[in-house]
Structure formats: structure tokens, C-alpha cells
Amino acid sequence: MTVEETRCRRAMDRIGLLLARHGGISNARLRQALEATGLTTRQGMTLMHLAETGPIGQQALMEAIGVDASALVAILNDLERDNLVERRRDPADRRRHIVLLTEAGTEVLTGVDTAMTAVERELLAHLTPAEVATLHDLLTRINTSAHDEACAGS
Template identity: 40%
Template sequence: MNTPEATPPQRLRTLPSRLANHAALTANRIVDHALAQGGVRRYHYALLATLEEFGPASQAALGRRTGIDRSDVVATVNDLAERHLLQRTPDPEDRRRNVITITAAGREQLAHLDRLLAAAQDDFLAPLTPADRRTLIGLLTRLADHHDNRHDGRNG
């Protein structure tokens, strides 16, 4: 509950970067809780979703596509392989690397996680109308795309 002592100054309450950070922290907490109900963390979900959408990939390609550090990809792949949610096989073109493929059990787990995350998104966006949600997603996408393009050299 906000008390007068807990109310930040007006200039902080209206800084877009501060508001975005506060919303992101709240969203992260809600999403982490939802994923924990499925027995996973964000990296697990990211790898499963990437494999399901784009098909088999090397660990290096998974890291590039998800932005997850190589050592974290290896640890997450190991964990998911132990759970039989993905399969690791030697690449027929280069025996030094593995090809990672989502399994049927991995697809089932991903569908379950998608349902948990849909509920988490509804919880996070609860005060917004459907139109407001679409607007927010559009604005956040524009911001993310703009800054991704600036930082990867494609746009200035």
C-alpha cells in the first residue's frame, strides 16, 4: 500500500524509463512465478519456444537466437535433455557440435507453459482494456525494435 512516505517525487513518477523499469520488474516477478509453477525458468521456456518455432538448431545458434550466454545454453540444454524435453544428437555435417531438437514431451511442456504464461500476461495487464493492451504491445515493440536496431549496427 502506498503511504505518503512511500510516494516518490513527481519527477520520478513521470520518468518513462523508471515506469518501464518498474513495470518490467513486476512483469518479471509474475512470469517467474508462473514458470516456477511449470517447474522451469525463463531460459528453459526460451529454448523450448525457439526450437518449436524454428526447428532443430546447434547450441551456438540457440544462444544467438535467444541472447542466452553459451555456458547458460549448455546448462539449460543439459537440464532439458535430462527431463527428455529435448534431444541432443551429433550434427551429421560437423561431429564437433550437437543438433538440439524439441521432443514430443517438450512440445507438451511448452503448451502447458504457454497456458501458464497467458494467465500471467492477463494478471500483469489486468488494469488495461484489450485495446490498451494492443496499444501497449505496439509501443513496446517499437521501442524494443528501435533500440535493438541501434545497438546491433543496422540503424546508426
């Protein structure tokens, strides 16, 4: 297509930059909303995942929430210190730690959910429900996995 030369599109037409910026804003809002629960965004997200999956090994949990091993350790250390999760050795493979929600962790979850709902309501205030659904669909289809196709060049 004709378009202008590929060179130098306006900065905020750059979807990469838009995503980075909105991600930062979402993160900041979530953190603020979660302050009442004493959790960070990633801690809240981790609790939500545990509630969905039930007891799970750290490897699987890592993939589910998209952080690396050392980051997950830090998250779980904090959560375990506050008795929101518990790590148990897997008797079948003593290298593995099975992570599970405690009763206290389950209770905190309600507050997390409320906070996230409030943040979303605000972020998406100008969008219709149909648009929100579209946005959700498009976001999940963004290529998140490691570099595979396209631009594989060098």
C-alpha cells in the same frame, strides 16, 4: 521545447527505470506461474522457441532468445537432464549441436502456454486489447540491438 531544465525528471518518469522494474515484475510472476511445470522463465521461453523453429543450432537459438552462449548451455543442460530437449551432433559440421524438442518437451509446452496467458491476463488487466497491441508494437520497436546510432559519442 521549454519543459523544465533537463536536469532531474521524476524517477518514475524514467522509461529506463520503468522498463527495468516491470521486467523484474514480469519475470517474478512468470516464475511463480511456471512453478507448476518445474521450469524457469528462460527454460519455458526456450521450449517455446524450439517449438516454433524446430531443430536449430545453439548459435541461432542464442540470438532468438537473446541470451549469451554460456547462459544457453546452462538452460539446455537442465532441459536435457529432464528429457525435454535433446542435443544432436550435426553430421555436416561436428562442432555444432542441433537442439530439438522431445515428445515430453512438447507436452510440457501446453502448461507453459497456459501459465503465460494467465500472467499476461493479470498484468494487462487494466488495458484494452487495442492498448495491448500498441504496447506490443512499441516494445518490439525499442532499440534492443547493440549500440549503433544515437549517443555513439565516445
